[in-house]
Amino acid sequence: MAQSLSLKERQRKEREDLILQVTQEILFEQGYHQMSMDEIASRVGIAKGTLYLHFQHKGDLVTELFARRLHSFQEMVEQAMATPGSPRERLVCVLDSMLLYLSDKYAHFMYAYHNNLELASLLQAKLSQPFTCIRQGIATLLEEGKQVGEFEASLPTFVMVQTFFSVLSPLAYTHVLRENPQLTPEELSGYLKRIYFQGITAHR
Amino acid sequence: MAQSLSLKERQRKEREDLILQVTQEILFEQGYHQMSMDEIASRVGIAKGTLYLHFQHKGDLVTELFARRLHSFQEMVEQAMATPGSPRERLVCVLDSMLLYLSDKYAHFMYAYHNNLELASLLQAKLSQPFTCIRQGIATLLEEGKQVGEFEASLPTFVMVQTFFSVLSPLAYTHVLRENPQLTPEELSGYLKRIYFQGITAHR
């Protein structure tokens, strides 16, 4: 009986994941407004009404998608941030985590997020907290690096943080990899790190 | 007679410009989907049907807007690229032009472009050519810089090009300025150039 309940629960979760996966794909292909509930249901292989048993509104579907993805993203980053080592080493670790994350299936999601103004209002509420946490963590690492002389103290931290995210923007990252198939993600990651860290290193 | 036609032509062009200007504004304010033909016509001060005498579809309106803006953007960049000086100096010149461009009224347009996935399919065809030209120009400058030892030769040029655009992505640029009002565009521009050029400078 408990077995059976847990089975149902599992199946429900599996379907929810499938719905979110399909949502992610269509969102990537077509954007938020072109994405229709009909098409999601049809691709998942369920009736339209069934979608609404899981998510009450179209917006909730997308909000939940991003919330879940960002949550796992945040966990990954925070784990990397807790690695022992110098600020620079820890920042490298964070960068590696993020690029690794981007090179897998979730890149699609980040791509959609960074390229759709219309999602902003939907998502801001749910997403601001994890984003702020992550940025704050990066900022702390950068300031520690400034104090030990690793990073250039005359650069404002928030510019360094923004550049950190710009350099490895999922848009740029996935675009480069798509256009240059001979390049491995690791190689690209190496190049980007070199540019970024050399760019912010303190003058001798 | 030819005079009269040319007058009509001029008036037609003026109205087209006005339509595109209004389109740009609404696009920035509301995004592509929310932008309605009704509102464009109403703001321009013409009837909705008249819009269709100039642009056959809503999509054409936006496509043409971006094509024209990108064209002037391309001209500006090419002019900067033709400046005399070392590759690095010319690249700085290009960067300055671009950031100047972003800091004025046209930032709106770039902002909308970089934030709306739905525009991508509409625009890709018309925009690939000028974008490719610009990237090619940057790539040439970077390779010249590698040959004279200014830039790090072991970095693939296309990574350097992509990073060039990432660092000054209008998304990041306008975002930083909005969040940090005490920062002038010139200061931000200085920081970004310092990071980027130090990042790609050849190791001594």
Added chain:
Amino acid sequence: MAQSLSLKERQRKEREDLILQVTQEILFEQGYHQMSMDEIASRVGIAKGTLYLHFQHKGDLVTELFARRLHSFQEMVEQAMATPGSPRERLVCVLDSMLLYLSDKYAHFMYAYHNNLELASLLQAKLSQPFTCIRQGIATLLEEGKQVGEFEASLPTFVMVQTFFSVLSPLAYTHVLRENPQLTPEELSGYLKRIYFQGITAHR
């Protein structure tokens, strides 16, 4: 075995009564259209499918509710009609019963009925018979009253019947009580009887 069946029967009837009671409440609170099968099931504490074991359609639920209520209403009225006394006294008795009925919990049901056109088509078939019986009984009393000179003979009986129901229409009755909380149902009942009976009394 027969005992067990009868137990089951009793439980089934009890649940049906509960379902109808809940239906009555929701109908009063929200109207027919807003009333959802989900909410009925949830308030009753059974599964939605179970509702359909008792009533095949949403409409049946309401039809049956009204049929049962009208039936008990009819019984009450017929009992009052059988009271000994003059036609006028017996009519007063009927009126008292009806107003008493309206002032208790069943007013809800009458209120809903008199205020929802959408129920009309559903109910007409099932309700015409008891309504006709009641009207017929009132008509008989009125005609007896005419013959003994209590009521004005020149008024058509069916007008007197209709006016009888109009004056104590549950809509008006509950409305007046709601708007004038200082008035007791008994006082209101007294006023209405005075107006009605003085209105139909034979001229001297």
Added chain:
Amino acid sequence: MAQSLSLKERQRKEREDLILQVTQEILFEQGYHQMSMDEIASRVGIAKGTLYLHFQHKGDLVTELFARRLHSFQEMVEQAMATPGSPRERLVCVLDSMLLYLSDKYAHFMYAYHNNLELASLLQAKLSQPFTCIRQGIATLLEEGKQVGEFEASLPTFVMVQTFFSVLSPLAYTHVLRENPQLTPEELSGYLKRIYFQGITAHR
């Protein structure tokens, strides 16, 4: 030109009237919720979207219908109330107006209003003012009649007002006429007035 504009205006108004007329009919036949915008458009002979050029929401359609009908109803009643004569005579005049009103095509509308709880919330805002005015006028006449000894002073005025409306409730009125085709509206009106006025007349 002005002619042409006025023609367009007239046609627009004519169509609006037609839409409201059709709305009234369907409302009477089916009730508010069963009434679909599709059916209205189809019966009027226009496209669904065209409805929305005249009325922004389904609710507005009904609200506007009732507002217009009540407005003309109110005007008629107020005119009757201004007639010279004793309170009783003026009240008779009002009653005649109202019953005349009910015997024409607008009875449908009153029927729908008095029988649909779901309309109440929609309409209350727009309708409370004219209704209150009318009731207030009736109340004033009744109180004048009490002071000159025409009407029974011991009856609360608000009960007399409510009974006034109950006796000539459109529901009852149209029902009686429908069931008794041999009865003319004038005859029915005479009977109802006799009952009502005899009912409220002061005891000698």
Added chain:
DNA sequence: CATGAATGAGGCTTCATTCAT
């Protein structure tokens, strides 16, 4: 019998596009 997840028809509303004037 009881359950409740799944269904899908149907309703309201928007808006790009057309076309008669």
Added chain:
DNA sequence: TATGAATGAAGCCTCATTCAT
């Protein structure tokens, strides 16, 4: 050429009803 009323396809969402467990 300019207009703007009219169109109707398409989208989101609800909820009565069914049926496999």
